[in-house]
Amino acid sequence: HVDSDLVGDALAADAIFSGAGAGMGALASRRADGPVWGMLGAGTAGLVLGSTLHDAIDFERSSGLLTFGALEGLWAGAWLPYVLRPSSEVTDMDHVAGVAAGGLGGLGLSLVASSAGTPGGKRLGMVGVGSAIGASLAGGSVLLSENLHDQRGVGIMLGGTAAGLGLGALVSPWVPLDGSRGLHMLGGASFGLAEGLAFGWASRATTSSEYAGAALIGAGLGATLGLASSADASGLNMQQALVASGFSAWGGWVGSFAGAFANRDPHEVVLGGLAAANLGFFAGYGALRYDLVEPRDFGWLSLAGALGTALGGGAGAVFSTASDPRPVLAGLALGPVVGIGTGALIVPHLHHKAETSAAFLRPTKVAGARFELPSDSEGKQRNSADVLAERKPSRILAGLKLAQRNLFDVTNWTPVFGSLPPPPGDPNPAPFFMGVSGGLR
Numbered sequence: 001h002v003d004s005d006l007v008g009d010a011l012a013a014d015a016i017f018s019g020a021g022a023g024m025g026a027l028a029s030r031r032a033d034g035p036v037w038g039m040l041g042a043g044t045a046g047l048v049l050g051s052t053l054h055d056a057i058d059f060e061r062s063s064g065l066l067t068f069g070a071l072e073g074l075w076a077g078a079w080l081p082y083v084l085r086p087s088s089e090v091t092d093m094d095h096v097a098g099v100a101a102g103g104l105g106g107l108g109l110s111l112v113a114s115s116a117g118t119p120g121g122k123r124l125g126m127v128g129v130g131s132a133i134g135a136s137l138a139g140g141s142v143l144l145s146e147n148l149h150d151q152r153g154v155g156i157m158l159g160g161t162a163a164g165l166g167l168g169a170l171v172s173p174w175v176p177l178d179g180s181r182g183l184h185m186l187g188g189a190s191f192g193l194a195e196g197l198a199f200g201w202a203s204r205a206t207t208s209s210e211y212a213g214a215a216l217i218g219a220g221l222g223a224t225l226g227l228a229s230s231a232d233a234s235g236l237n238m239q240q241a242l243v244a245s246g247f248s249a250w251g252g253w254v255g256s257f258a259g260a261f262a263n264r265d266p267h268e269v270v271l272g273g274l275a276a277a278n279l280g281f282f283a284g285y286g287a288l289r290y291d292l293v294e295p296r297d298f299g300w301l302s303l304a305g306a307l308g309t310a311l312g313g314g315a316g317a318v319f320s321t322a323s324d325p326r327p328v329l330a331g332l333a334l335g336p337v338v339g340i341g342t343g344a345l346i347v348p349h350l351h352h353k354a355e356t357s358a359a360f361l362r363p364t365k366v367a368g369a370r371f372e373l374p375s376d377s378e379g380k381q382r383n384s385a386d387v388l389a390e391r392k393p394s395r396i397l398a399g400l401k402l403a404q405r406n407l408f409d410v411t412n413w414t415p416v417f418g419s420l421p422p423p424p425g426d427p428n429p430a431p432f433f434m435g436v437s438g439g440l441r
Helices: 004-028 034-052 063-084 092-113 121-144 151-171 179-202 208-231 238-262 266-289 295-319 326-361 384-390 395-406
Strands: 364-366 369-371 410-419 432-440
Touching: 004 034, 004 063, 004 092, 034 092, 063 092, 063 121, 063 151, 121 151, 121 179, 121 208, 179 208, 179 266, 238 266, 238 295, 238 326, 295 326, 295 432
Parallel strands: none
Antiparallel strands: 364 369, 410 432
């Protein structure tokens, strides 16, 4: 007795693999018997696999995996003819053969894989995202290079798809695609897409393929970074994220002046600003992530950067002329780096000294006895001066003390540069000023 369900699984696998084999045979050979040999060979293999794996095959339970495999196969099959032949030799029959080979082949392989287990939708989502990111990065790189607009470029793009598919399958058990990660990915991809187009313009892209390549690479990198940030359970909180964005702003400032130093052209300015802004954000993220810098120190670091900017710009202005402003541009680019670097070395040292002093003055308990350093007023007789000191000060004096204390409670500092409007009819250039603005708590 032969189970009818076994016969159904075997015939279904036979049909799927026969169609995939016919497509592969048509792509492999222009001979009329090519599809026939492919259909017979692959169909026989499908018949054997379907009957052998009958007990583990469940079409209803593995519908998600089968759909995913068919879609991935259709993507690969649509491009497969352009890997095997030059684009000028690809015919309509090649397109049909590629779709059959890819779609039915992916469906058949997914059917065989379902016998080992069926992953959930979230895991399949992460695998699909990995495939899309790999295709985006590889395809964007190909579009940026005119020499790869041929069979090699299509092969690189499909190779990136396969690599992303494999990487997504490896990480999917630990990082499945849920709603939160999906939002992080979409946000990162959108931001990366915008940055990629800006980089393309700044790099003087001239063709649509160059812009498309820059956009694809930006979207792929942005989606990857978005997923990476969502996978970090101990990521940055809102305060730390704002501080990291502050470092990014300083990086954009430095990079813009560095680009202007290289060439006073909007393309170089934007390119330098974007590149340095990204580097600044990652540097700030790393410093906060590994406790090299505390969020409360950003105001002091910004003040140090502003002072460095003012000093660097002022020193460079001395050596600059109307025809050669490169010294002042160099000072405005290097000044914040030196200032923030110096502040990063000094501020933690000041914190350490303050904490050491506080620990010295803190009451100490030894062997059940409590020891505390006496204040200056203890052990003395009260006199008229003590009574006057305890009186509540006037509002004016209290306001002065409050202003004195808040003068050193820095929340943020920003360098300010500009020019004043010249008097009417004055042939001299407009007065230039530089300074610092900020917030005091």
